[in-house]
Amino acid sequence: MERVSAGTKLTVLVLFAPFILWMLLLVILPHIDLLTISLRERVAPRVYEFSFKNYMEFFVEPLYWRTFARTAIMSILATVLTLIIGFPISYYIAKIARGRLKSSLFLLCMLPFWVSELVRTFGWMILLRESGIISGVLQWLGLADGPVEMLYNDAAIMVGLVYTSMLFMVVPLVSTLDSLDDGLIEAAYDLGGSTIAILREIVIPHAMPGIVSGCIVVFMLTLGNYLTPTLLGGKDSLWFTEQIYNQFITRFNWEQGSAFGFLLLLLSSAIIWTGLRLTRQRLQDTIK
Amino acid sequence: MNADASAAFDLEVESVVKKFAAFTAVDEVSFTVPKGSFFSILGPSGCGKTTLMRMIAGFLEPTSGDLRIKGRSMLGVPPNRRPVNMVFQHLALFPMMSVAENVAYGLRRRGAGRAEIEEKVAAMLARVGLPDAGEKRIDQLSGGQKQRIAIARCLVLEPDLLLLDEPLGALDLKLREQMKVELKQLQADVGTTFVYITHDQSEALVMSDQVAVMNAGRFEQVGNPQALYYRPETAFVAGFVGDSNRWIGAAVAVDGRGIKLATDDGLVLYGTAAGRGQVQSGGSLDVFVRPESIAISRSGKDMESWHNRVQGKVKNLLFNGANSRAVVIDDKTGFELIVALPQTGEFADLQRGETVHLGWSAEQTLCFVHDGAAEAA
Numbered sequence: 001m002e003r004v005s006a007g008t009k010l011t012v013l014v015l016f017a018p019f020i021l022w023m024l025l026l027v028i029l030p031h032i033d034l035l036t037i038s039l040r041e042r043v044a045p046r047v048y049e050f051s052f053k054n055y056m057e058f059f060v061e062p063l064y065w066r067t068f069a070r071t072a073i074m075s076i077l078a079t080v081l082t083l084i085i086g087f088p089i090s091y092y093i094a095k096i097a098r099g100r101l102k103s104s105l106f107l108l109c110m111l112p113f114w115v116s117e118l119v120r121t122f123g124w125m126i127l128l129r130e131s132g133i134i135s136g137v138l139q140w141l142g143l144a145d146g147p148v149e150m151l152y153n154d155a156a157i158m159v160g161l162v163y164t165s166m167l168f169m170v171v172p173l174v175s176t177l178d179s180l181d182d183g184l185i186e187a188a189y190d191l192g193g194s195t196i197a198i199l200r201e202i203v204i205p206h207a208m209p210g211i212v213s214g215c216i217v218v219f220m221l222t223l224g225n226y227l228t229p230t231l232l233g234g235k236d237s238l239w240f241t242e243q244i245y246n247q248f249i250t251r252f253n254w255e256q257g258s259a260f261g262f263l264l265l266l267l268s269s270a271i272i273w274t275g276l277r278l279t280r281q282r283l284q285d286t287i288k
Numbered sequence: 289m290n291a292d293a294s295a296a297f298d299l300e301v302e303s304v305v306k307k308f309a310a311f312t313a314v315d316e317v318s319f320t321v322p323k324g325s326f327f328s329i330l331g332p333s334g335c336g337k338t339t340l341m342r343m344i345a346g347f348l349e350p351t352s353g354d355l356r357i358k359g360r361s362m363l364g365v366p367p368n369r370r371p372v373n374m375v376f377q378h379l380a381l382f383p384m385m386s387v388a389e390n391v392a393y394g395l396r397r398r399g400a401g402r403a404e405i406e407e408k409v410a411a412m413l414a415r416v417g418l419p420d421a422g423e424k425r426i427d428q429l430s431g432g433q434k435q436r437i438a439i440a441r442c443l444v445l446e447p448d449l450l451l452l453d454e455p456l457g458a459l460d461l462k463l464r465e466q467m468k469v470e471l472k473q474l475q476a477d478v479g480t481t482f483v484y485i486t487h488d489q490s491e492a493l494v495m496s497d498q499v500a501v502m503n504a505g506r507f508e509q510v511g512n513p514q515a516l517y518y519r520p521e522t523a524f525v526a527g528f529v530g531d532s533n534r535w536i537g538a539a540v541a542v543d544g545r546g547i548k549l550a551t552d553d554g555l556v557l558y559g560t561a562a563g564r565g566q567v568q569s570g571g572s573l574d575v576f577v578r579p580e581s582i583a584i585s586r587s588g589k590d591m592e593s594w595h596n597r598v599q600g601k602v603k604n605l606l607f608n609g610a611n612s613r614a615v616v617i618d619d620k621t622g623f624e625l626i627v628a629l630p631q632t633g634e635f636a637d638l639q640r641g642e643t644v645h646l647g648w649s650a651e652q653t654l655c656f657v658h659d660g661a662a663e664a665a
Contacts, residue, residue: 181378181380183376183377183378183380184380184382186367186376187376187380187381187382188382188393189366190345190346190367190368190372190373191368191373191393191394191397192368192394192445193397201382201384201393202384205384206384
């Protein structure tokens with residue numbers, strides 16, 4: 001082995017310093033603190049003891065783990081919906097559209113992200129609320145007798161989540177589909193493959209790294225989303241991040257909130273690990 | 289259409305035209321490919337040969353005309369339902385599958401049974417000389433092996449017609465020479481009709497039974513390799529197939545097939561009319577002479593029997609083993625002639641700057657009516 005000179009080491013250190021600082025200060029330290037706070041119990045004012053009570057609370061109180069299960073299932077559903085809607089869009093952008101059309105379509109997917117998430121979510125509220133545009137149009141067409149409330153239900157949450165996540169699915173999909181040689185599709189077609197067989201045996205296996213990374217990003221973003229479920233789901237949205245928010249801000253129970261935060265991290269990692277196992281994918285393969 | 293007549297031909301192309309907006313890529317092309325033959329389409333890039341091949345494979349529909357395979361019209365039949373398979377330029381092997389799965393792909397899509405697939409794949413891998421490659425991944429194969437798998441993947445389906453789109457282009461020279469021989473051998477063994485497109489004349493000449501030379505969307509000439517080389521019908525074919533010394537000149541006197549002409553730089557030559565055009569006295573001509581049809585000597589006396597004689601100085605020697613040549617500058621006109629050096633050792637000590645005498649016959653001096661079409665070469 002060649003010895004790495006002191007100069008090279010310094011260069012590497014300088015280049016990686018921002019990343020290391022970021023990881024250390026914003027990810028690792030808070031999580032260590034989160035862990036220590038979550039593992040203590042207040043027995044008297046300003047007196048704390050080591051305890052698993054905060055974690056037990058999650059499993060004993062049905063509201064909490066049901067909220068979590070609901071959040072996880074809705075997030076998985078949102079991820080699947082985003083994939084189903086995003087795949088044809090990405091395929092069109094990567095394989096069918098050419099030249100200016102291709103770049104303008106891609107730009108069109110990104111355009112909503114010029115606006116803040118809050119404003120975009122308000123956009124949906126303007127469309128969906130009782131006195132909103134869709135309700136008004138339905139009444140004007142005579143399809144509805146009175147104002148129709150389309151906000152504050154699971155469907156509204158789902159629409160908002162899929163809309164917010166679309167870009168994060170389309171970008172990795174377009175880049176993997178772009179790298180698929182058109183010749184492979186033509187060869188499969190030439191050898192007798194039908195459209196569905198080609199999609200299943202050639203296109204999807206090739207796009208798998210993009211599908212996996214897109215799904216992971218969308219799932220994590222959805223699971224950790226606070227704004228969209230709260231605004232579009234209203235009081236009944238029952239999103240797990242709201243529980244964490246409540247513990248920290250409303251109930252001022254930092255111990256419980258930390259435990260929930262840590263559980264969210266562990267459980268979401270477990271779900272992704274299971275997902276990768278089920279689809280026989282490896283995380284390393286997504287970085288290609 | 290008479291069914292008996294068409295049975296002898298695996299492919300019949302009749303007045304096929306393909307237009308892209310205002311551009312005509314393939315213009316009224318007609319030809320037939322007899323059963324079991326090796327047919328090449330040779331042309332420079334952009335001549336329309338790929339478009340023609342994609343129409344035969346079914347990826348493009350002709351604007352007009354008809355394509356028949358074994359007498360059955362293929363118009364409106366999608367590629368996955370045509371009895372034609374194609375070896376792609378970049379081979380397009382499926383990287384997500386093993387070698388055996390690649391070869392089995394078409395059979396699986398046809399719904400063949402597992403035992404049948406296994407048997408046919410093993411037989412085909414053995415035939416292309418890679419009996420143990422089945423379990424390998426595509427990226428573990430060498431260039432030549434990939435080539436054979438790409439062909440095996442098509443041949444296992446026993447197509448009526450195998451199309452090959454410049455499949456040797458990506459290989460290095462040595463391997464390409466070897467694959468030429470292998471491909472020809474394989475075609476003779478399996479007896480499948482091959483339609484091969486290439487811009488490399490040596491590939492076409494070495495392997496083919498019949499070659500069509502294509503230029504600007506049209507077929508210039510269809511014939512066996514010898515005919516293309518020795519009896520080109522157009523100036524384009526004369527310029528594109530093989531090397532030639534080439535002049536532009538004007539006919540001074542015409543006597544039947546024999547022509548006395550003057551080149552633009554003032555050389556007077558005796559030539560023979562070739563091709564379809566009628567040479568008129570005073571008409572503009574393209575004149576071609578092959579380097580190997582020029583005799584070379586150090587003494588002017590040896591040249592007296594030739595119609596055309598030139599004295600010049602050796603400007604350069606292009607040594608290339610059996611294909612060595614000399615570049616000779618004509619003393620009178622300054623024209624650069626390329627001359628093949630005889631391999632008898634007589635000219636092994638030829639030096640730059642030496643004076644040599646060249647001579648060639650009028651029969652070897654092919655004159656075509658100048659029509660500008662040859663410029664593309």
